[in-house]
Amino acid sequence: MPKDFIVTIDMGGTKQLACVINSSDGIVARVKQSTDPQSTEREYIKSIAKITKDVIKSSSVGKENIKAVCLGMAGSVNPYKGTIYLAPNLGLKNFNIKKMLENEINYPVLVENDVNLAALGIKNFEVDKSSKNLLAIFVGTGIGGGLILNGELYRGSNFVAGEIGHILVKKDGAVCGCGKRGCFETIASRTAITNKIISDVKNGKESSLAKMIEAGEIIKSKSLAKAVKDDDQLVTGHIIDACDVIGGVLASVTNLLN
Template structure:
């Protein structure tokens, strides 16, 4: 579950992912439980599954999560704080419910099935609506003493910088996430700079990663500048993480990288090596 979409998948031990269903995240948090329960039902109906064959439901959320209690400590992009989502879901879903940080799950998947199979220690960093990290140490998820290890999005990279959803200023999430990139582009356009994205701002439409990617292909000066700045900041942040943990591999993912990795990765790598 992310700030803009909920993506559900059915997985079995033989074939891995066998189907996917996607829907938009409701704008109101009061609708989250209904939406999650609904997409679980959608997956079951799509596959014509016998409900007795469903062993468990696992939900990944973007924020600090205690997997033992199912409580979300803080998820700024969902507007949730000290929210027992595990308990609430258990009342409407008739299967065991497991709650985990979304990027922890992503990191575990990359380690077990992806490019990091041979890496004993690795970090996954997902850049989308927000920015999060998942840390694998000695082939296991490292959660930290209070289950908040890997909250890379809230590392400060700009003193007295933009306000972050967590309440602090200058976090990498407030500087280089899609939310931050779009905010900066909208600011430039409102200040009179010409851009192929101007109509989105004029019509108050949300600028998605696909539109940003096309703007870069069109060599739009505003988009290129703001994405380059974000990529440079990401490189600086990753250099700090690498200096601290010295892992075997860092893997980048998320909607921003998937859509614009071709443009951003060279800038990120250059900034990473420089720092």
Template sequence: MENKYIISVDMGGTKMLASVINSNKGIISRAKISTDLDKTPNDYVKDIASLVKTLVDDVGLSNSQIVSVCLGVPGSVNPYTGHIGIAPNLGIKNFNIKNRLEKILPYKVLIENDVNLGALGIKHFGVGKNVKNLLAVFIGTGIGGGVIINGEIYRGSNFVAGEIGHMLVDKNGPKCGCGRKGCFEALASRTAIVNNIIKDVKKEKKKSLLEKQIKANERIKSKALLNAVLKGDKVVINRMKEAAQITGQVLSGIQNLMNFDMIVLGGGVIEAVGKFYLPLIEEEFYKHALYDSSKNLKIVQSKLGDDAAIYGGIALTKEFLGIAV
């Protein structure tokens, strides 16, 4: 009997990453291309089809071995119809990517919000394996959440459940990418942390190890924050502490409402500075969470990294096609 696989594609704002995977062998091959934000949705369709073909050819798979192609989309999607409502970082609006791809690929195409896919990956293949109710939180360029209830992803009435990054924290706060002011994401994402550090250095004239990068208008990534923290950079440490406190407060409110068994933290910031950052989040969290709501809760770091959404494609295939790979 031939081995069956899926191809998971993570459609990121900087890169598109595709992997051939099944639950027995894990990821057996990867391919990626840079995301060109000047392209049209139809161009993205061609890029994805090309990535898929490259992987199939490289691994030497037959069409019958590919059960599905699963897309993780950073935006609002309807997984039943394959329609993308809006994916702002990709410039996609009101586009049915499933229909377009299935016209040029000989495989079933499934789509899901990328954070939901990450939550599914954590539930079925990561630290959430034996957990019934969990919240997956990804902190990076933005902040996203995926909700698992009774072992299943909770999508909400319009498939946008879990958008914790757009919970209101400060109505007079900075403008968020969504257009509103004071969202959680606008106050505690890596983008927010970096913006505050830049403000401290440029306007307040505070000294930081990141000054050269800031003056050169270089992009400051999570690893740069880690290096600054390890070297005792007070500006970076203070801004990260501030963001960690906000994160702990927001998560405590969510826990008081939902009473999860586990909160899993992932994303670029957590991967880079988790050892420093998680204790700060937990300290603030337990100041505000109700005792009975949080007494059995586990707050843990994801171990799957960027692969969480890739593994989530396996669970999505089982849900929509009834096929275990």
């Protein structure tokens, strides 16, 4: 078997998703595990090493056929040095994850912002090949953005171009993980939506998610989707409110770029 497979890892604020993939076969194995956002740097390295080992083991690809590991991280990342400048949802700052991870797993490691990688994937596989400009937005634990301009990934001079989640939307609003107040993601991310739902339920409002909230379970996107499908008015209302904010921000960004 040719040595042309890579392990790709999406390192999110609540979960890690790893795949073994190449250009001809696509995804040949997939493994998911939870992320503990309170982890230390060393604990993150051990966690990433574990999921790397697990996904290779679950595939039919021998470890000698893995060419590299590509790590997508939320936050500002210097891909040339492999340094995470700031990943607020993971509690990481000025951390050279590339060097430490390479020492741990003995594979070359590429590090890039997760939504930048997603934007490249959309450009290469999901839109018309003639499209040279796009803005990819992903809503999850936070809100991230990736910019493709004139066919090339645009990172900005400080590697934070496209970080739409930290646009100021509400002056003196909730404190963001980045340290500022009123950022876009404090209002319209899945985390923001679920926090509002939890607060309302604890204050006596009805929701199909009440039992999950009382049990202290994490509310994931699929739980929100099911609640909307089940006509949960509380959940639906908060999602509509978030969509209104998202639409307004995207309209402004469209005017800026277009």
